[in-house]
Amino acid sequence: MSDTTNEEAPAKTLLLVDGSSYLYRAFHAMPDLRAVPGDPASPATGAIRGMINMMQKLRKDVRADYAACVFDAPGKTFRDDLYPQYKANRSPMPDDLRSQIPAIHEVVRLLGWKVLHVEGVEADDVIGTLSCMATERGIDTVISSGDKDLSQLVNERVVVIDTMNDRRRDLAGVEAEFGVPPSLMVDYQTLVGDSVDNVPGVDKVGPKTAVKLLKEYGSLDALVARAHEIKGAVGENLRKALDWLPQGRALLTIRKDCDLKDHIPGLPALEDIVIGGQQVEELKAFYERYGFKGLVKQLEIHDVPPELIEEHRSKKKVGAGPGPGGLFEEPDLSGLSQATNLHYDTIFTWEQFDDWLARLQACELAAIDTETSSLDEMLAEIIGLSFSVKPGEAAYVPLAHSYGDAPDQLPREEVLAKLKPWLENPDKKKLGQHIKxxxxxxxxxxxxxxxxxxxxxxxxxxxxxxxxxxxxxxxxRHLGRSGIDYETIAGKGAHQIPFAQVSVDKAAEYSCEDSDQTLDVHQVLWPRLQADRKLRFIYELEMKSSEALYRVERNGVLIDAPMLAKQSGELGARILQLEQEAHELAGQPFNLGSPKQIGEVLFTKLGLPVVKKTPSGVPSTDEEVLEKLAEDYPLPAKLLEHRSLSKLKGTYTDKLAQMAHPRTGRVHTHYAQAVAVTGRLSSNDPNLQNIPVKTAEGRRVREAFVAPPGHKIASADYSQIELRIMAHLSEDEALLRAFTEGMDVHRATAAEVFGVAPADVSSEQRRYAKVINFGLIYGMSSFGLARNLGIETKAAANYIERYFQRYPGVKNYMDETRLSAKSKGYVETVFGRRLYLPEINSPNGPRRGGAERAAINAPMQGTAADLIKLAMVKVQDVLDEQKRGTRMIMQVHDELVFEVPDDEVDWLMTEIPRLMAGVAELKAPLLAEIGVGENWEKAH
Incomplete structure (x- = not known):
């Protein structure tokens, strides 16, 4: 099977939301909404609804790997002890807002965010601590808040965004706004003071004076040291404040060393705040409880990530849900009257229908749009259809509108029966937006x-x-036309209605515009594709892939629910056993989920060595520490296994069977085709690409993906595909020779790097070479290699230097690719797919470095994506041509998975690897390996 790793990928992102800032904004921005509309005695819901809108929009706009929403905890903080008058002049929180806070915490958590409120410290301090940890681990941080105080946290890896005012506070933004860099923001705030928090500054020193003083003297410390030199009222007031300034600075400085282990056990690793999916059933109950009927409608599909919802909705101008602008926009009606010379028909009679059917039969290309009952493609039913065969002209056929005084409509099944011959005729050319x-x-x-x-x-x-x-x-972007959005015709919030209840006249305008604009956009984009041979090839590949993916999604895969239930039971028993064994090793019971108690047992009671400490000076118990300690002590090993199995059970074995479709009994994943910039597919509901396979327990999950009686599961996988692509792109002679001669490429690399004969390469040397081979593809530095191999950085640098000496073509390729990317702004795959790098010339060093690493890796990832799509299309074509019973049921990374009848196994074992290896001729030959078994795991 393929042998790949993902070392040193571009920096990940931590998204931190200042929840306290958000909830005040939501409260003041929204109208007085109530759970029972119009009843002032009913619970207030405006802040809740506003918070949902803001969090959903932020998640859509900012892509993040880790995320938390941080609120102020009730009660005093350390600042109240420092200065009893701290925040003394603030008005009390309105009762209507206070009553909504528990519900806000609940819904934010249900939306997939980690919710934090830490006793004794403010939200700013929690945000400061997490951003500091992220920076230390090479992770970028985006802080969403309107609070200017957070500007002091900004650095090359930390940016503050104010979404309500469209303001970005990065290094340049802070200095442009305040006149000083982030490193001097605390000094600036100390001089100016903070009237909101009742923290005095220096009397009569405002922003301009503070900036002038700091520019002249360099810092507050230098200013204080020379206070006696400053003349006039400013000097006099500064000298009067000298005793106060240290306390003022302490009050205004955001802490970066809070002890958060009881709230985020895995710190300083951030895996415990990986951004999660929506808890759909709990959200439905929540929305119904507070009267958010429109939000209930959004949850007709299962828990879908924002990028997938966006792709689903891309067939519309905007789908159901919060508007993209403010919290509570008035409907934008401009699209209703903006366009002139439009002719849109609504079809109510068979005479009208027959006329339009004749036009469809006669036209060269027709745009089609469906209006449906659901975003879930396996459940959606047609409410209406629209067509356009000429710019500015379209027709809507209402079929299932069901409100009280809805007009009589043509019967849906009869209309579809009359359309079926045209729809199923391959010679009648059709066009759509998200046709899958x-x-x-x-x-x-x-x-x-x-x-x-x-x-x-x-x-x-x-x-x-x-x-x-x-x-x-x-x-x-391409027509200068803005259209009717969904909320305009269906309402928003608690008043949103299903499409079947939208009035026919509004639905007709909306749907006809969809078809009309689709045809118009095509007429702009298609000539551009025709003019570029390479991009046209990629487009044709995407079109064919869309059809193949539709077949794969439709097929689905059979799940063995009893097996998953059995695995969950066994995992639960093992988890309980691990707890008991851990208690015995500790000599006492303790909570295996509490970092504080773990620390007390490991370091206080058992006296294990402290590997590292948290920013607050407490011994760390994160995964890295436990792995190090597990090399010599049994208890940390038990704790690691307990964590791993608990996550596996909660994420996979407990939930996978629940995702089987009620009609088919199979799991039907969705492949998002237009999301990843590399061309890779994204799998959701369930995410087949994230099933853990590094442990025996994780691999057992794949055992539950089974074949029906009389069939087997087969898995065909490209071997070392990205290394082969690197050999092709770099044209390095030694690397190409290793593949063309069928050598073990890692052994060949080890022989080159360590200067020994291939037969004399040790297993340890081969392991080192494997890490080097894959690491350099992802731009791994000597520091990253050293950390991965557990060696000195200097030794790792020597290995990399020797690698490039032995493989000079690889070094030349990397250097030339960086230069080309900086010049063009993009790189290309072998087949011509363009991969844009907007940060390649960024003045921000870390961002530019990430783009340079992506420039090296993207052509390989993108080419691998192209190859698996070519393979998928070719294999599906052969299955159809030969009328085989074999069905393609999954595509995961560089792997195709099949459900194959027993009598076709021999054919498949021979033909599928041959077909996959033959889709392209690279300088390094492609190799596909295949396995067959009763389930997905046994096929590996």
Whole structure:
């Protein structure tokens, strides 16, 4: 099977939300909403609704790996002890806001965020501590807040964004706004004081004077040391404040050393605040409790990540849910009257329908749009259809609008039956926006659409991968047209209605505009693709991949629910056993989930060596520490196993069976095709790409992906694909020779680096070479290599130097690629897919470095993505041509998974590897390996 690792990928991002700032903004921005509309005695819900809107929009706008929403905890903090008058002049929190805070905490947590409120410290201090930890670990931090005090945390890796005022406070932004760099913000604030928090500064010293003094003297300390030199009223007032300034500075300085271990056990690693998915059923109950009917409608689909919802909604201009602008916008009606010379029909009679059907039959290309009952493509039913065959002209066929005085509509099944011959005719060319979704919708009604020639979402994805691909964005960007959004016709918030209850006249305007704009956008984008041979090839590949992925999604995969239940039971028993064994080793019971108690047992009672400390000076018990201690002591090993199994049970074995579709009994993942800039697919509901396979227990999860009677599961996987692509791109003679001669490439690299014959390479040397081979693909530094191998940085640097001496073509490729990327702003795959790098010339060193590493890796990841798509398309074509019973059921990374009848196993074992290896001729030959078994795991 393939042998890849992902060392030294571009920096991850931590997103921290100043929840206390957010909830005040939400409260003041929203109208007086109530759980029972119009009843003042009903609980207030405005701040809750506003908070939901803000958190959803932020998650959509800011991509993050880790995230937390931080609130102030009730009660005093250390600042109250320092200065009893701290915040003494603040007004008490309004009762209507205070009553909503528990619900706000609850819903933010249900939306997938870690919620923090730490007794004795303010939210700013928690944010400061986490951002400091992230910076130390090479992780970028985005802080979302309107509080200017947080500007003192800004550095090369930390930025503060104020979404309400569209303000970005990075290094340059802070200095432009306040006149001093972030490193002097505490000094600046100490001089000026903070009237909001009742912290005095120097009398008569305002922002301009403070900036002038700090620029002249360099810092507050230098200013204080020379206070006797300063003349006039400023000097006199400064000298009067000398005794106060240290206390003022202490009050205004954000702490970066809070003890958060009881709240985030894994610190300083951030894995315990990985941004999570929505808890769908609990959210539904919450929304219903507070009267948010529109939000309930959004949850008709399972827990879908924001990027997937965005792709689903890209077939619309905007889907159901909060508007993209403020918290509570008035409907934008400009789209209703903006366009002129439009002719949109609404079809109520068979005569009108037959006329439009004749136009569809006669046209060269027709745009189609479906209006449906759900975002879940496997469940969605058609409410109405629209068509456009000429710019400015479209028609809507209402089929299932069901409000009280809805007009009579043509019967849905009869309309679809009349449309079916045209829809299934491959010679009748069709166009859509996100056609894979519409394919499923039609299939739910027994129609297999053929003749889809174009998809404007995929056209945009190929031409401008770094930009949004929704129809609203495309129309504004390429046509200068802004259209009707969903909220305009269906309402928003508690008043939002299902599409079936939207009035037919509004639905017709909305849907016709969709089809009309889709046709218009196509006429702008398609000539650009036609003019570029390489991009046209990639677009054709994406179109064919869309059809193959539709088949894979439709097929689904059978899940053995009893097996998962058994695994959950066994994991639960093992977890309980580990607790008992840990208590015995400790000589006392303790909470295995409490870092504080773990620390007391390991370091106070048992006297184990302290590997490292937290910023607050407490011995750390994070995963890195436990792994180090586990080399010599049994208890840390038990704790690590307990953590791993608890996560596996909660995330996978308890939940996977619940995701089986009620109609098919299978799991139908969704492949988001227009999300990853490298061309890789994103798998969701469930995420098949994240099933853990590094441990035996994790690999057992794949045992639950099974074949029905009379069938087997087969797994075909490209071997060392990215290394082969590197050999092709770099044209390095030694690397190419290793692959063309069928050598063990890691053994060959070890022989080159360590200067020994291949036969004499030790297992340890081969392991080192493997880490070097894959690490350099991802831009690994000597420091990263040293950490990974557990050796000195100097020794790692020597290994890298020897590697490049032996493989000079690789070094030349990396250097030339960086220069080309800086010049063009993008890199390309072997097949011509463009991968844009907006930060490649950034003045920010870490961001630029990340872009340079991406420039090296992106052509390899992108080419690997192209190859697996080529393989998927080719294999599906052969399965269809030969009318095989074998079905492709999953695509995971560089692997295709099949459900194969027993009598086709021999054919598959021979033909699938041959087909996959033959989709392209690289200078390093492609190799696909295949395995067969009763389940997915046994096929490996």
């Amino acid at each position: 979704y519409d394919r499923h919708v039609f299939a739910n009604h027994g129609i297999e659409v053929r003749g889809y020639e174009h998809d404007t979402m995929l056209q945009s994805y190929v031409l401008e991968v770094h930009k949004p691909h929704g129809l609203a964005s495309l129309a504004e």
